[in-house]
Amino acid sequence: MFSVALDAMGGDYGPSETIEAALKVINDYGYTVYLVGVESQISNILADKHYDKSLIHVINADDVIEDNDNPLKALREKPNASIIQAVNLAKEGTVDAVVSMGSTGASMASASLILGLLEGIERPAIGGPMLGSLSDVVFLDVGSNLDCRPSQLLGFGAIGTVFSANIQGKNNPRVGLLNVGTESNKGNKQIKDAYELFEKSSLNFIGNIESVDLFSDKVDVAICDGFIGNILLKYTEGIGYAIINKIGSMVADFLPPELVQKLYKEIADKMNVAEVGGGGPLFGVNGIVIVGHGRSKSDSIANGILLAKRAYDVELTNLIKKAIDTV
Amino acid sequence: MFSVALDAMGGDYGPSETIEAALKVINDYGYTVYLVGVESQISNILADKHYDKSLIHVINADDVIEDNDNPLKALREKPNASIIQAVNLAKEGTVDAVVSMGSTGASMASASLILGLLEGIERPAIGGPMLGSLSDVVFLDVGSNLDCRPSQLLGFGAIGTVFSANIQGKNNPRVGLLNVGTESNKGNKQIKDAYELFEKSSLNFIGNIESVDLFSDKVDVAICDGFIGNILLKYTEGIGYAIINKIGSMVADFLPPELVQKLYKEIADKMNVAEVGGGGPLFGVNGIVIVGHGRSKSDSIANGILLAKRAYDVELTNLIKKAIDTV
Numbered sequence: 262m263f264s265v266a267l268d269a270m271g272g273d274y275g276p277s278e279t280i281e282a283a284l285k286v287i288n289d290y291g292y293t294v295y296l297v298g299v300e301s302q303i304s305n306i307l308a309d310k311h312y313d314k315s316l317i318h319v320i321n322a323d324d325v326i327e328d329n330d331n332p333l334k335a336l337r338e339k340p341n342a343s344i345i346q347a348v349n350l351a352k353e354g355t356v357d358a359v360v361s362m363g364s365t366g367a368s369m370a371s372a373s374l375i376l377g378l379l380e381g382i383e384r385p386a387i388g389g390p391m392l393g394s395l396s397d398v399v400f401l402d403v404g405s406n407l408d409c410r411p412s413q414l415l416g417f418g419a420i421g422t423v424f425s426a427n428i429q430g431k432n433n434p435r436v437g438l439l440n441v442g443t444e445s446n447k448g449n450k451q452i453k454d455a456y457e458l459f460e461k462s463s464l465n466f467i468g469n470i471e472s473v474d475l476f477s478d479k480v481d482v483a484i485c486d487g488f489i490g491n492i493l494l495k496y497t498e499g500i501g502y503a504i505i506n507k508i509g510s511m512v513a514d515f516l517p518p519e520l521v522q523k524l525y526k527e528i529a530d531k532m533n534v535a536e537v538g539g540g541g542p543l544f545g546v547n548g549i550v551i552v553g554h555g556r557s558k559s560d561s562i563a564n565g566i567l568l569a570k571r572a573y574d575v576e577l578t579n580l581i582k583k584a585i586d587t588v
Numbered sequence: 589m590f591s592v593a594l595d596a597m598g599g600d601y602g603p604s605e606t607i608e609a610a611l612k613v614i615n616d617y618g619y620t621v622y623l624v625g626v627e628s629q630i631s632n633i634l635a636d637k638h639y640d641k642s643l644i645h646v647i648n649a650d651d652v653i654e655d656n657d658n659p660l661k662a663l664r665e666k667p668n669a670s671i672i673q674a675v676n677l678a679k680e681g682t683v684d685a686v687v688s689m690g691s692t693g694a695s696m697a698s699a700s701l702i703l704g705l706l707e708g709i710e711r712p713a714i715g716g717p718m719l720g721s722l723s724d725v726v727f728l729d730v731g732s733n734l735d736c737r738p739s740q741l742l743g744f745g746a747i748g749t750v751f752s753a754n755i756q757g758k759n760n761p762r763v764g765l766l767n768v769g770t771e772s773n774k775g776n777k778q779i780k781d782a783y784e785l786f787e788k789s790s791l792n793f794i795g796n797i798e799s800v801d802l803f804s805d806k807v808d809v810a811i812c813d814g815f816i817g818n819i820l821l822k823y824t825e826g827i828g829y830a831i832i833n834k835i836g837s838m839v840a841d842f843l844p845p846e847l848v849q850k851l852y853k854e855i856a857d858k859m860n861v862a863e864v865g866g867g868g869p870l871f872g873v874n875g876i877v878i879v880g881h882g883r884s885k886s887d888s889i890a891n892g893i894l895l896a897k898r899a900y901d902v903e904l905t906n907l908i909k910k911a912i913d914t915v
Contacts, residue, residue, distance in 0.1 A: 395830045407768065407776040441734065441818040449734040449815045472819045473826035488776045489816055491768040496799035496820060497827065503722045503803040504831055511854055516847065524851075527838055 262293060263570050266347035266356040269298030270325050271363025272562070273555045279362070280306050282562035287316040292570065295356055297322050297347040322346040326363065328555070332370035344368055348375045351548050358549035358569035362540070362557045369405065372546040379582050382545035386417055386487070387552065389424060389541030391494055398475050399425050400439070400483040401544070403490035411455035414438070414484050418464050419584040420544045421482035427575045428568070434481035437470035439489065445469065451486070459484075462588050540565040542572055544581060549573055589620060590897050593674035593683040596625030597652050598690025599889070600882045606689070607633050609889035614643040619897065622683055624649050624674040649673040653690065655882070659697035671695055675702045678875050685876035685896035689867070689884045696732065699873040706909050709872035713744055713814070714879065716751060716868030718821055725802050726752050727766070727810040728871065730817035738782035741765070741811050745791050746911040747871045748809035754902045755895070761808035764797035766816065772796065778813070786811075789915050867892040869899055871908060876900055 265286075269279045276298055283294040293316050296303050300321035307317070324339035326332070336345065344363055348371045350356045361368050369385050378385065388401020399421045406413060418436045425434035438455055440448040445456060447469055459466040470480050472493070485493075509525050516524065540553025540561075549572045553565045572578075592613075596606045603625055610621040620643050623630050627648035634644070651666035653659070663672065671690055675698040677683045688695050696712050705712065715728020726748045733740060745763045752761035765782060767775040772783060774796055786793040797807050799820070812820075836852050843851065867880025867888075876899045880892045899905075 392827075395827065395834060405768075439819060441732075441815060441822075449813075452815075472823035475823070476826040476830040485819075486776075488768060488779075489819060492766060492799045492812075492816060493819070493823060495768075496802070496823065499800035499803040500719075500722065500824065500827060501831075504828075507722060508835070508855060512851060515850060515854075516843075520843065520847075523842060524839060527842075528835060 262291060263358075263573060264293035264295065264356045265566055265569055266295040266297055266320075266350040266359045267562075267566070268343045268347045268359070268361035268363050269296040269303055270322070270343040271361040271555075272553075272557055273362075274558060276302050276306055278557070278559045279562055280310075281559035282566065283317065284310060284312050285559065285563045286566045287312055290567075290570075291316065292566065293318070294566075295320055295347070295350055297350070298343045299323060320346055320350065326367040328364045330364070330367070332364070332366040335367055336370050336374060342367070344371050345375070348372055348548075348550065351550070352376055357573045358551065360540070360551045360553070360562070360565045360569050362553045362555055362562055362565070365404070365552050368550060368552045369543060372543050372548065372550045376546050376548040376550070379545050379547055379578070379585060381416065381585050383413070385543040385545045386420060387541055387543060388417070388421060388490070390429070391541065392475065392497060396476050397429065398480060398483050399429070399434075400475065400485065400490060400493075402485070402487040403494045404487045405491075406487040408488075409451065409486035411451065411458045414451075414455045414486065415458050415462060415464075415588055416545075416585055417484050418459060418462070418466070418482065419588040420581055421484065422464055423577065423580045423584045424542075424544075425481045427577065427580055428571055429481075431481050433465050435467045435479070436464045436482045436484065437467050437474065437480040439472060439483050439485040440469035441471070443469045443471060455484075464588060540568065542568070542577065546578075548578060589618060590685075590900060591620035591622065591683045592893055592896055593622040593624055593647075593677040593686045594889075594893070595670045595674045595686070595688035595690050596623040596630055597649070597670040598688040598882075599880075599884055601885060603629050603633055605884070605886045606889055607637075608886035609893060610644065611637060611639050612886065612890045613893045614639055617894075617897075618643065619893065620645070621893075622647055622674070622677055624677070625670045626650060647673055647677065653694040655691050657691070657694065659691065659693035662694055663697050663701060669694070671698050672702070675699055675875075675877065678877070679703055684900045685878065687867070687878045687880070687889070687892045687896050689880040689882055689889055689892070692731070692879050695877060695879045696870060699870050699875065699877045703873050703875040703877070706872050706874055706905070706912060708743065708912050710740070712870040712872045713747060714868055714870060715744070715748060715817070717756070718868065719802065719824060723803050724756065725807060725810050726756070726761075727802065727812065727817060727820075729812070729814040730821045731814045732818075733814040735815075736778065736813035738778065738785045741778075741782045741813065742785050742789060742791075742915055743872075743912055744811050745786060745789070745793070745809065746915040747908055748811065749791055750904065750907045750911045751869075751871075752808045754904065754907055755898055756808075758808050760792050762794045762806070763791045763809045763811065764794050764801065764807040766799060766810050766812040767796035768798070770796045770798060782811075791915065867895065869895070869904065873905075875905060
């Protein structure tokens with residue numbers, strides 16, 4: 262059976278939400294969950310819950326890495342942090358995967374240093390269908406690969422193709438380069454150079470795409486460097502909230518208050534990228550590590566665990582290794 | 589009085605919308621409008637309208653530059669295009685400003701070659717409060733400055749400050765660099781180098797901002813290169829439509845059909861960036877040229893003309909010239 266280490270302290274809502282997610286996946290699917298965090302807090306919350314006690318293990322980890330800690334420094338100074346202990350469990354083979362809604366930087370640093378990176382990877386990439394219910398296009402990198410050489414972008418293309426084909430089940434995924442226009446001569450130097458590499462590669466490259474195409478059925482995998490990807494991801498969050506607030510005020514004129522409330526709640530629930538997304542894998546790490554949004558609640562954390570299981574089943578790490586070697 | 593050359597053929601809806609906008613500004617404000625385009629079409633539409641005939645001049649221009657024409661080639665091969673004739677009217681001093689909802693590339697090429705660029709400017713920048721009713725933060729460049737040196741970004745900072753202070757009337761506008769995090773050591777090489785320049789400059793530089801901050805009251809002017817800016821602008825359009833469609837389907841469960849229709853229309857009207865925005869100036873050109881979205885309808889085109897008037901009144905071109913020299 263599948264076992265996962267869950268960073269119980271990770272995420273804005275703390276152990277109450279992570280433990281809820283753990284109970285959901287052991288009850289619904291019979292997975293084994295290692296809850297890694299402050300034991301006293303975890304035990305308190307578990308005390309009045311009903312569940313199969315053989316499927317939950319509590320691993321004490323007292324340190325917590327905060328969002329604004331320097332990840333590498335934190336790794337040295339807080340060796341008993343929950344994310345580090347969680348990754349250690351994967352390293353020693355006790356669990357099949359790690360899931361954390363805590364600091365992405367800390368997860369990346371822990372995973373890179375403890376599990377190691379695949380050959381040809383300089384730092385993990387993050388991506389997936391990051392736009393929640395608005396689009397299932399896989400886009401990467403949205404992480405910390407900020408100054409990318411064209412060959413790195415090509416690596417993202419290979420990774421995205423594996424994800425789209427094996428996690429989403431798409432046939433021969435179409436790969437596009439995110440650009441300011443669709444013509445082959447468009448873009449900055451980085452993208453023009455990458456275009457040539459992609460064209461010669463074994464990927465199903467359809468050329469340049471524009472950002473509107475992320476919301477159409479033109480492409481399955483969209484490639485950009487982490488600088489743009491991360492800006493787009495945070496922009497999505499910002500514009501989502503701005504639009505929801507705007508709608509709330511503009512419908513107040515003609516909808517009765519109880520329907521405004523209902524509409525507002527409905528939109529907030531369904532449009533919340535953090536809720537729907539459930540996070541994505543750290544690509545290029547030698548193991549399965551899923552990182553998610555700090556604002557994730559239990560449903561979304563449980564989705565992250567299901568994604569980890571799917572990645573485990575298809576042997577995502579091996580597939581990516583092969584894809585990067587081939588491309 | 590103020591006179592403007594309006595590219596009557598520019599925009600997706602053709603002369604019917606541009607002429608509607610022209611009639612609006614001559615009736616409401618008494619401006620003089622030179623309608624530049626295919627005379628027979630324009631005269632047909634004008635035939636049954638009532639207006640002060642001394643305030644409208646029709647200038648025949650038979651060629652039309654299409655969106656996918658190469659702008660520089662089109663300038664040579666279609667000398668009688670409406671945008672070229674419109675810019676010529678500004679060059680010879682017949683009009684105070686030019687407004688076009690046609691091909692942005694063609695406007696940029698015409699304006700750069702015919703009017704010339706200010707010293708220190710390599711190609712025009714585009715920007716302004718591009719997010720419609722969602723945010724009044726000025727962001728630039730959203731145009732075609734794709735590989736920007738830090739000094740170019742600093743120039744955008746100076747331009748954005750002028751726009752925010754003199755067009756929007758803000759006091760001592762706060763300028764931020766769009767980045768993946770707010771710490772001073774964040775970002776790619778381009779932004780790190782720019783950070784140092786901005787810090788030493790006379791601008792009211794508040795440091796790095798994240799894309800969520802475009803929707804808060806943290807900053808008045810957000811600076812990025814045209815590659816990212818243009819991707820963000822098109823992304824906004826894409827996500828706007830995706831969200832509107834999504835909302836339409838999610839409220840159908842609990843709202844009566846006539847309210848769904850009303851909601852849908854309300855949102856589509858108020859959220860439409862093209863409708864609300866009305867376009868922005870080509871910054872760095874030696875003259876006032878406003879370019880807008882191809883999907884603009886008459887209200888938005890009229891807004892573009894009002895923006896041109898405001899830019900004329902404050903002597904935007906001179907202010908930008910001085911700001912770039914100073915910074």
